[in-house]
Amino acid sequence: MLAAGVLGAIDDPWIRWSWISGHVDVITAALVQHIQLTVIAVVIGLVIAVPLGLVAWRSRLFRGPIFSLTGILYTIPSLALFSALVPFTGFSVLTAEIGLVSYTLLILIRNIVVGLTSVPDDVREAARGMGFRPLAELIRIDLPLAIPAIVAGVRIATVTTIGLVTVTALIGEGGLGSLIYDGLLRDFRTPLVVGTVLSVALAFVADLGLAGAQRLFTPWSRARATR
């Protein structure tokens, strides 16, 4: 075992193309699972974060507790959170998603609040002067103007989640992390490199994609960006 480890480390090249061509299905499945775990986490995170963000924005009373609680969740290391959940929810997608969603909340809520707070008072006043009711003002004025900050939060949350998904390999999920974990367990570099490169590439693609989507959907913010 010991000798094999030594030899493996010396002789094993960083990439064995033959392994890759023979495991395209495994790699694709890992990539797909990685994307699924990430999308589910960010979408559920948004579903929870939007109402909490609105409450935190409107109510000083709840703002402190909301930020403190999500801040504590954010600070707890991923491995600790996942393993603390295992005795209750087992080695499951549910365990992975509870952890992943927890980490998106602080980022998303903070950016929602920052975005809404940065809507200029005169804009809001003008909306009210035009006869907007509170709900209409929120949906048609406040939220659209907060979109750049909210999308910035979604981008950070997405990239962070893509990185964290790799850790869920330890609880039997993992997406591309399962390739990394496989490489670690077998002292075999190729899956490790493939998993890492694809994970980083996925993070960049997702980040650029979200940035592009934001430019498409908020044409008014483009003028500011190109200043």
Add this chain to the structure above:
Amino acid sequence: MNFANQVLQWFLSGAHWQGDGGIPHRTLEHLAMSGASVFTAALIALPIGIAIGHLGKGGNLAINISNIGRAIPSFALLVLAAQVFGIAAASQVVGFGAVPAFVALVALAVPPMVTNSYIGMREVDPDVREAARGMGMRDRAVLLRVELPIALPLIMAGIRTSAVNVVATATLAALVAWGGLGRFIVDGFGLQDYPMMFAGAIMVAVLSLVVEFSLAGAQRLTTPAGLRPSKSARKEEPIGTALDTAMA
């Protein structure tokens, strides 16, 4: 309740408090490794970030480095470091993973510190800088007596972000054969000893929160009195988000 009781029993067992594998030793190990990594990373990152911010050049690099850092999974970074620094043989023996863990943690800690110290230096009001020059301060004095004190809270925020990341990732280092509190979690997994795993998770979580809160306190103390936000404004900056605030 049965499970909670098992966890409690685990904590109460005297054997878990003794020797190299005991709670005190593992905690110290965790803190020593994290402290050494953050300190080394600060020696590398702060001069770079401060210099870039002071000279006003290379700002894109300073901003992008933390985005790149975020995109590289810390788990992958650790496993890669373990391969590069050849612990294949040593990894069979717990405790020899110190070098790869250290290198990975330093690499992880550098980007937020570069970015935050850069932003801290850039956010110094140009009027203030001008005023300092008008008062006859030389470049060095402007840097040391005006820019750095004003930038200090953000510099501290970068250190805090990095430190919390490092303490968290040091837990993962148990996977590449290093010690620290992550050992209880990883060994708990391996032995299917869930009370031990859960106890490890609690200890790691508590340690992270202690580090976060004490560094948040340190950050407040380093803020010059004139720049301290009022009590109500303070609430708006949640913990653990110094870097992200800067990036948003």
